[in-house]
Amino acid sequence: MFDKFRQEQNEQNSGVASSATSPPPLPGLAQAASQPAVPTPETVRDDAARERRHKLGELRQAAHARLLETFNLPALLQASEAEIKIEIGNIVRELIPNTAVAMSRSEREQLVDELYYEVMGLGPLEVLLKDENIADILINGPNMVIVERNGMLEETDVQFQSEAHLRRILQKILASSGRRLDESTPYVDARLPDGSRLNAVISPIAIDGTMVSIRKFRKDKLTLEQMVLFGSLSEAMASYLRAAVQARLNIIVSGGTGSGKSTLLNALSAYIGKRERILTIEDTAELQLQQRHVGRMESRPANVEGKGAVTQRDCLRNALRMRPDRIIVGETRGEEAIDVMQAMNTGHDGSMTTIHANTARDATSRLESMVLMAGLEIPLAALRRQVASAVNLIVQVERMQDGSRKVVSITEIVGCEGDVISMQELFYFRHDSITPEGRVEGRFLGSGVRSYYTERFRRWGIRLPDSLYSGEG
Helix, strand or coil: CHHHHHHHHHHHHHCCCCCCCCCCCCCCHHHHHHCCCCCCHHHHHHHHHHHHHHHHHHHHHHHHHHHHHHCCHHHHCCCCHHHHHHHHHHHHHHHHHHHCCCCCHHHHHHHHHHHHHHHHCCCCHHHHHHCCCEEEEEEECCCCEEEEECCEEEECCCCCCCHHHHHHHHHHHHHCCCCCCCCCCCEEEEECCCCCEEEEECCCCCCCCCEEEEECCCCCCCCHHHHHHCCCCCHHHHHHHHHHHHCCCCEEEEECCCCCHHHHHHHHHCCCCCCCCEEEEECCCCCCCCCCCEEEEECECCCCCCCCCECHHHHHHHHCCCCCCEEEECCCCCCCHHHHHHHHHCCCCCCEEEEECCCHHHHHHHHHHHHHHCCCCCCHHHHHHHHHHHCCEEEEEEECCCCCEEEEEEEEEEEEECCEEEEEEEEEEEEEEECCCCCEEEEEEEECCCCCCHHHHHHCCCCCCHHHHEEEC
16 A cells, blocks of 8 residues: 555656556646746745844844953053044954945944943843833843833834843843842842842743833923923912922822822922931932932842841831931832831921822722731721821822823821721822823812911911812822
8 A cells, every 4th residue: 555655656756657546637737837936036035134123133143242352351441432443343344255245334333332242231121221212121022122102012023033032131231239139039120220220030930031210210300390290299289289298298109100200209298408317218219309419229139048138117217216207109009018117207397209109099009908917906996096197198190091190199197086087188180081082181279278287388488279179189
């Protein structure tokens, strides 16, 4: 049987198939099959572009390998950027004939820049980090880099050569921050040299390749006045928040991820008195306080042996012994909440922090939950009285559908009735509609309720008109 099968196959291949073993071909089929498919202009163009990208990639890899072989890295630190780029350009010109690819002057200069960033900087990330219009850089594996520009996400054509290339850039970043990223610690929070915040996750946690999120550091410090011009809040809201900071109310800025909590906290800090001693405590330092007398502390993870960790709670306890006038915690997310509340309740008026929550009421509930995480056995009614005594003001921020950030609510905590925390909302944002272009339209309004802390404002020499709390902001 097998011999017969091979014989039939040989006959078909030699074109001598019999009618008994092979049906007659359909009319026109043999003729069509004998003619090769004619490539379309689009196919030819795509193939040529693909081949060109492949050759450029080979050139880039060869030039990078030659740089690592020939460059004296200690000497590079003494050379200027222009001198290094001249040397890189010479190597590129030597290698171009071997790749058989023609390059324009602009393409050659771009390649030299990329290689310079690869050797002296952070590779493909450098271009994105220098773009002031980009707020976030999101990497899902080496072939997908997404950025947030003007509040909206968009995919870029930036790519890493491989997973190993992406890992190498990450290790270069982490080398200066003292953080580690490996199989035993597959996730990390770190800070770039310019102050940008980085979070990275590698396999086995990240299934489809290394994931990186970079929140870029803003060189220009936004003020409340600028935020009013951008439509993030009304002038009435800004006037009230200035008074709240100057009168040393304890403030929580609440909102979701990327809603602008830290930006607002930085803006509020501008109205702290210059004679006050401020201590900041963060997991990853990113606050940009504008006063001179600021002490900054940052938590530290455990070392390879699992020892030496310094938590935000440790920093807070130590800060209370350092004679602070105000304590600012970048983000309260765990059991350090009990220490934040104790600081607010023990003479450190005007302290501030941020918290992840969707509403002011949710913020108090989250604060209660985090205090209970510390293992304290305290009755709920007593805990809520502590929250009501510690926190004076909750400012709720939100990122809208069009990517804009807005202060959507300013709520005062005025006490505790039984086991219910009493609140009053002074200002809010009313969402009216969305334009055909996708822009959110609405108005900032006052509730008409006068501030519970009006007398406190008066004692600090601050007078806000009653009309501030009513009508459109």
